[in-house]
Amino acid sequence: MVLCVIPARxxxxxxxxxxxxxxxxxxxxAWSIETALASGIFTDVIVSTDDEExxxxxxxxxxxxxxxxxxxxxxxxTGTHAVTQHxxxxxxxxxxxxxxxxxxxxxxxxxxxxxxxxxxxxFCREEADYLYSCCEYPFPIxxxxxxxxxxxxxxxxxxxxxxxxxxxxxxxxxxxxFYFYSLRCLQPEQDTAPEGAKRPHKSRALILPRYRVVxxxxxxxxxxxxxxxxxxxxxxxx
Numbered sequence: 221m222v223l224c225v226i227p228a229r230x231x232x233x234x235x236x237x238x239x240x241x242x243x244x245x246x247x248x249x250a251w252s253i254e255t256a257l258a259s260g261i262f263t264d265v266i267v268s269t270d271d272e273e274x275x276x277x278x279x280x281x282x283x284x285x286x287x288x289x290x291x292x293x294x295x296x297x298t299g300t301h302a303v304t305q306h307x308x309x310x311x312x313x314x315x316x317x318x319x320x321x322x323x324x325x326x327x328x329x330x331x332x333x334x335x336x337x338x339x340x341x342x343f344c345r346e347e348a349d350y351l352y353s354c355c356e357y358p359f360p361i362x363x364x365x366x367x368x369x370x371x372x373x374x375x376x377x378x379x380x381x382x383x384x385x386x387x388x389x390x391x392x393x394x395x396x397x398f399y400f401y402s403l404r405c406l407q408p409e410q411d412t413a414p415e416g417a418k419r420p421h422k423s424r425a426l427i428l429p430r431y432r433v434v435x436x437x438x439x440x441x442x443x444x445x446x447x448x449x450x451x452x453x454x455x456x457x458x
Contacts, residue, residue, distance in 0.1 A: 221318045222340075224262040225307040226252055226283065228326040229294045230271025234438050239269075239326040240277045244446055248436070249274065250281040251329035256322075257282050258333040261340050264316065267326075268307045270294035286314060300325075300399075305406050321401045328397040329449055330432045334458075339400060339426040349402040349421040353395040355433045361391040392425070395433045431457055 228249055232238035240247040249267070256265045267278035270289045279285060287310045293303055304323045311318070320343070324336075335353075343351040362380035365373045375381050380388060405421055431452055434445040 221263045221316070222261055223308060223311060223316070223318045223321045224256045224265040224324055225304050225321060226256070226265070226267045226278070226324050226326050227300050227303045228267050228269045228271070228274050228278070229289065230269060230274055231294060231296070233296075235436070235442060237271075237273065238436065238442075240274050241442065243329050243442075244449055247277045247281070248329060249278060249326040252324050252326050252331070253278060253281045253283045255328070255331050255333050255336060256324055259336040259340070260333075261337065262322070263318070264311065266307060266311070268303050286311065301406075304399075304401065305408065308403075308406055318403070320403065321406060323399045323401070325397060327434075327436045329445065330434055330452060331397050331428075332432070335426070335428060335432065336398060339398060342424060342426055343400040346424050347422065348400070348424040349405050351400040351424045351426060353397040353399075353428050353433075354392040354425045355395045355428045355430050357391045357393055358430065360385055360388045362388045392427065395428050396435060397428065397433065429457075 226249065228239040230237065235241060239249045243251060253265060253267070256262055265283050267275065267283045267285055268289045269275050269278065269285070270291060275285045275288070289303065289306070292298075293306055300323055304321060308318070308321050322340075339351055339353060342348070360380070362377045362383070364376045366376060367373055431448070434441070434448060436442050436445050
């Protein structure tokens, strides 16, 4: 029994109604819903939203809306961890029982069922408490620079500047696509326990190809993501 929670509040500012904006012929959230359903992993695929229009679109593409998200969890500051905790508690209150939970972002149109399956298989195989998607930085972070008040650039790691890229350790970032949790990772006491008193969590990550990762925050991001998605499809990339 595995729960998939797709957070999708209605108050996005930079792209109004971002979660249901058109993305190559379908609402953006439809891509995540269909990926979750096609993966075959989940007992229930639900959308946590405070918006009736998003709820209607989610139902149309096969997701469940067992409850509407309360206003206090739909502001600009509430993180997806709290939203996932609430969704799990709400489903448990309805009589559902799960062994794990996945938070899948509504803004992951390039994610495939196969990648989601790989994440789940690794989560189970390695008996992880927490697994998230990541991707490699496109440039070596060891060569990052900053500017002083006069506009002069300075390297953070001067010793790394003359080194070859292949001699530098690869670095990875959170891809912001999906997160698998064991139930103990979502217990409320984990958020309030003093530092050092929390139970250790075994974390793992699934490395995604960079061409499967998009970050959609601005109208410009959205235009680039649409073009990127079409290119991925035309090139028939795995």
